[in-house]
Amino acid sequence: MPPLWAVLALGCLRIGSTVDLQPQLASIAFATNNPTLTTVALEKPLCMFDSTVPLMGSYKVLLYVMADLAGSRNTSIQDSNKTPLRATFQQTMGGRTGPYQAAAFDLTPCSDLPSLDAVGDVSQALAILDAYLIRVGDNRTCLWDPNFRGLCNPPLAAATAYRFKYALVNVSTGLVQDESLWSDPIRTNQPTPFAAIDTWPGRRSGGMIVITSILGSLPFFLLVGFAGAIALSFVDVGSSDGETTTTHNAQITQEAVPKPLGASEPAYASVNLAPPLDRAEVFSSRLQD
């Protein structure tokens, strides 16, 4: 996963005593749904504090969360003695009045990073996700559990922007050794009501227009043609009735002489001339065919 490693490599740049880096949203490949309604998955500070010089002794990382309200850009998370703030979710009204501690975890040494490629291995997946991701707002029960001890990381509010900060704390002295910058505001998700989805199909497809217009007009033409054919046949019959005498005389004189085509005797002329007899003739000749 090149982009992931690129992000990690970027994390190895360190300027000055305080880290000039911000907590980052976890890669989309790791967390498709991020941020969610009530959680934000962040990348853990891998190689953020110890990229140049390996740290001696034991350290832990504190994660501070604060709602992004006006005038809270550079809130400090330590007092003048470098003691980290101990505010909780409830005390800060969910981060609205100031930063609260959401999570604490051991620092993963830069020299001992989890191999991200191994996440496809089912047996290692959970450990690697845990080493790489920190989910803010993951604990749904701690607020209502009277027996809960430790840092409570309750769900965040939906559709609210939050800022995050990592602080490196020396376990033996309990003092803040280093800290990252506040992250850019990250807004939790807010779902759109499904009733608001517009199901209008939009532009009709070309195929539909072709089929509808052509097939809509063709039956009309066919009906017109059919009516025309019927009308024409009536006109034929009518005119042949009227002209019986003249045309017949002409045809009789024509055909009386050679008479080679008994089989193909003109049907309507013969009908008009002498119906019962000639029709029988025509039929018998057809049978012979």
Place this chain on the structure above:
Amino acid sequence: MAPAAAEGEKGSPIVVGLLVVGNTIILLSGLALFAETVWVTADQYRVYPLMGVSGKDDVVAGAWIAIFCGFSFFAVASFGVGAALCCRRSMILMYLVLMLIIYIFECASCITSYTHRDYMVSNPSLITKQMLTFYSANTDQGQELTRLWDRMMIEQECCGTSGPMDWVNYTSTFRAATLEAVFPWPPLCCRRTGNFIPLNEEGCRVGHVDYLFIKGCFEHISHAINSYTWGISWFGFSILMWTLPVMLIAMYLYTTL
């Protein structure tokens, strides 16, 4: 002069020949249309509930009409071959009237199913809304659609209409029953082993690409409905385009008899 006039009276062999050939082709394609639309109504992709729940199933209605039209094309075109060979006015008139009726019904079938295709799958919003409304709803329609989506997501290895984020970006009946923190999408979106056991539920819940189907199901649905419509509408359309000149020739023959 005399032979030509006589043949004209009875129907020229060229016209009769054209009619016989034309009707034979209509007859064969009528059979093919019949078979193809039986395939459509059998619903091999099993997407019928999507249409049934939307309240309109015109693609399938068009297929039913086309079944009858296909068989009628077969029957009437066979009759037309006989009518052309016998050259009887009454038979050709009968042929024309029957064919016109079938023609109009077949036009209706083509237009109906193509229009409904546009309504269903010209964009994913209708399917998405339907999925969010009915998935895991405790009604008859809800159960039917839930079964359909569960099966489709497992078999096609897809999730949601355009992807798993459909379940997250919108409210839904599923979301009302299952908190996002519990499971952001239906568990059937999780990638599974050959025995349908989720590979890693936590990975799926977080949304890691190795443990979650990222692809949406809309591609499969639109492919199914498009192939149905293609069979009904475009094949019907081509038969109708062929039938038009044949009927015009039959009308011409009728006027010359």
